[in-house]
Amino acid sequence: MAQKTMIQAITNALDLELAADPKTLVFGEDVGKNGGVFRATDGLQAKHGEDRVFDTPLAESGIGGLSIGLALTGWRPIPEIQFYGFIFEVMDSIGGQMSRMRYRMGNTRNMPITIRAPFGGGVHTPEMHSDNFEGLVAQFPGMRVVVPSNPYDAKGLLIASIRSNDPVLFLEHMKLYRSFRGEVPDESYEVPLDKAAVSREGSDVSIITYGAMVREALKAADDLAKENISAEVIDLRTIAPLDVETIIASVEKTHRAVVVQEAQRMGGVASSVISEISERAILSLEAPIGRVAAPDTPFPFGEAESIWLPNAKDIEEKVKATLDF
């Protein structure tokens, strides 16, 4: 088993699926010869050919429409949207078209599309490159939104997404791309969609989060352990639709919940998680549900990220407030 960064795990997953299924296609802006601006598709065109891995004109809506048409003619498209902040340009293809194609056509057509997009804060990008509006797409019935938090999951979730006959938005947190390595098996494997992971078991409080905030939550849990606070960390992995069963089982065990998202507080995935807990497990709770999120401003200017993004310390404080209630 090799140690891989998340971006290496992603490239590996694409490589394996291109080899395993002749109908898979990888395309987008700069994904061909250049291998993608983050090198996620590095070497794939040379290995699998220009018919399977190709550059498109620079137009996100065109990439969305291309994906839908390719899917309808028997292909399994894996388009890249260069940065998730550019998602607005392709919103109709996602929310108006591919997410509802199965429903619209009475279950007579599949939409096996996996849209990959880098997102998330902490890497000092120019404006509109880091925005984490994953909650927007999380509201489209028919879509799945998957956000891996580590290299192992990234590979397995991406393979499961590609093999899914329903459309998936697969969001890759830029800060996780190269910041650490993890054990990643060489062979192909799937990590199931729609299934949250218990990343760390605990008994005093459930910290429920996803993406880059899983690392922050685990850091917080380590520190809290030194003060004899046992925190359970739930990594949602698929943020829409939610694995409510795993969330509720954890909260019923620990009786306290802190929900963490990197995105702004308004709207968003944390709201959904908190609603589900409130509706299903309120009598198990010994304290109000805590929430850690970014403030309700647009995503911050590059130099201001550290004062805006939630971190392990914020999580620790919220956990303690919940325990001290």
Next chain:
Amino acid sequence: MALHPAIDFDQLVSGQTADFPMIQILDEVGQVVNGDIMPTLTDDELVALMSQMVWSRVLDQRSTALNRQGRLGFYAPTAGEEASQLATTFAMKKTDWLLPGYRDVPELIQHGLPLYKAFLWSRGHVVGNEYPEDLHALPPQIIIGAQYVQTAGIALGLKKNGSDEVAWTYTGDGGTSQGDFYEGVNFAGAFKAPAIFVVQNNGFAISVPRDKQTAAKTLAQKAVAAGIPGIQVDGMDALAVYEVMKEARAYAAAGNGPVLIETLTYRYGPHTLSGDDPTRYRSKETDDLWQKRDPLVRMRNFLTDKGLWSQDQEDALIEKTKDEIKAAITQADQVGKQTVSRFLKDTYEVQPQNVAEQLAQYQAKEAK
């Protein structure tokens, strides 16, 4: 006067439009004005094409009546656009892929959608959109322009499949202002994909006239920037539309890439039957001018002169079409009611927890 003759913008813009003569074969009274490009259609095919246009005119009249009786739902009138709609479709093969807009229901039916399903689509019933695998078409698109980017994708898929099939789509004059219009045409051009983009220029995007839509002199010229052929055709002349479309199909199928066709046409009726009143934005003079160019009149004259068409024949066809419509409405009435549990099952292939939970709730409710 420009200060510098090499940077004379007035001259640049006036000389910029490529020559887009309107292709015409039959004039307003059905006389052949351009025999050189007369399609090589058999007598039976000519009669079939005319019959489809008459069928469509009757369908438009009956659909309007049925809508007013509350027996149909959403309806976008088609009268006036028969040549543009049906002569394009007539030039395509059954295996080709059709991506219609919401006014392109006659094309969809001629391409293989059963009439009762078209009626169910109008009413808002899922069975109207259940297409068998071999019906190479999508339900009418509501988002103006979305069908253009999807057509580029289907055309690229066909090319990658090594297929000899072609994708074709429609939008209107207003649709050419959409970003998706440019993206679709440009993608298909860049990939040399077998697509035909038809712009049915009926002069008005609901109420906004063509000259407020763009400074471009023609819509066909929008092909120039994408580096693909653009052509303008008399959209009231079925023979001209057919011939241009047939040639475009051959060009695309031969691997040359896409073609953009602008048909000059007119809708006699309102935008839709959902409250639009064309007298607010169109004059009677304009209506009368276009009525004189009617696609059925000139084709009827042409075929009558050739001894291929008669009033009796047309009357019989009208009656037959009315019977067909009556039968289709009856068939649509017999389709069962829709259920939320069905919709939940149709949302994902593999049910996530929320859907499974709601499915159980709705199934229990529906069993009562």
